[in-house]
Amino acid sequence: MYKQLMGLQQLSRRTISSSARRQVDNMVKEKQKLFQANNGIPVHLKGGAKDAILYRLTMALTVFGKCINLKLGM
Known part of the structure; x- marks a missing residue:
């Protein structure tokens, strides 16, 4: 068993x-x-x-979050 582990260790190295x-x-x-x-x-x-995609996604999430915030705040 020990020899198998040593062989596996050498192979991985x-x-x-x-x-x-x-x-x-x-x-x-x-x-x-x-x-x-x-x-x-x-x-x-x-x-x-x-x-450009990241910027538009960020703006869309910001507007979406603001709308949800206004809706839940009422």
């Missing part, structure tokens, strides 16, 4: 240590250029479609 690591590019300079560009777009929407 090899699997974890030999896994390929992702190469991550430093995108800070590109993001800074994007967000500092003077193109008339508000900074909270400069991230693209994902930011």
